[in-house]
Amino acid sequence: MSKTILIADDELEIITLLRLFLEIEGYTVIEGNNGDEALSSIQNNHIDLAIIDIMMPKLDGYQLIKLIRKEYKLPIIVLSAKNEETDKILGLGLGADDYISKPFSSMEVVARVQAQLRRTYEFDKDASLEARTCIGDIVLDHHECILYKHGQPIQLSSMEYKLLKLFTAEPGRIFTKKQIFEKVRSDYFFNDDNTIMVQISRLRDKIEDQPRNPIYIRTIRGLGYRFSKNEELNGK
Secondary structure (H helix, E strand, O other): OOOEEEEEOOOHHHHHHHHHHHHHOOOEEEEEOOHHHHHHHHHHOOOOEEEEOOOOOOOOHHHHHHHHHHHOOOOEEEEEOOOOHHHHHHHHHHOOOEEEEOOOOHHHHHHHHHHHHHHHHHHOOOOOOOOEEEEOOEEEEOOOOEEEEOOEEEEOOHHHHHHHHHHHHOOOOEEOHHHHHHHHHOOOOOOOOOHHHHHHHHHHHHHOOOOOOOOOEEEEOOOEEEEOOHHHHHOO
16 A cells, blocks of 8 residues: 655755655655645645655744644654754654755655655564553553553654664663664664664653653663663662
8 A cells, every 4th residue: 555755845846856756656745835734734634754844934844843743653754954963953852753954865865765664664563562561650552652651641753662662672681872773773873873862862751750860761871771670660
C-alpha cells in the first residue's frame, strides 16, 4: 500500500521538485503551502511522514511540529535553510526525527524518507514482543506505541519510542552513543553530533519526575547510558 507524504513548504519549486521524485518512487504526495494548511492536511488525511520547512507563513515549522507531537507520532523530517547547529538541536528537540539543510539533494531526501518509513513502520513488526513492558512506574505499550506513567498516557515520537524500546528490552545494560545511534536509526554512526543527546533529554522530560536527577535513564560518564532495573527502582 502506497505511503502518503506531506510536504509543507511555501516555495512551490521545492514542492514540485520533491513531488516528482517521491511520486516516481510510488508515494502519494499531499502539499501544504503554509503551516495552517499542513496541520489541516494531517488532521484530515492519513499521513505517514511529513517533510516540514521551518520558515513558513501563518504557522512556522517549529510551532507546527509542537502541535503535531501533541497528537501524532508520524516521522517528521525538517527541510530548512536554517542550518546552524542550534536550529538543528531545536528542531530535533521539539520532536523532529531528521533535519536536512537547504540546498539539498532530492535523491538524498528520498533516501531519508525511505529510511524513516522503514524504521518507523517495519520496526514495530517484531511479533516476539510482549504487548507491554513494565518497569518502575512506567508502562510501554508496544501495540499503540504509547508510554503510560502512573497510568496516564504520554504520546511518544517514533524516535522516543525506539529509544525506550531499546533501553527497556535490556535494563541494566550500558549502551554507547554509537550503539544507540546505529540500533535506533539503523544507520552508520559517522560523527559525534547531538542527535542522541537531544532525544534522550526529551525522553527524560517525559519519564522522569526530576529530569535533571534521572532515576530511569542513567548517564554512565565516559561510556554511555543505561536503563535502571526494576529492583533498583523498587528501592527508591
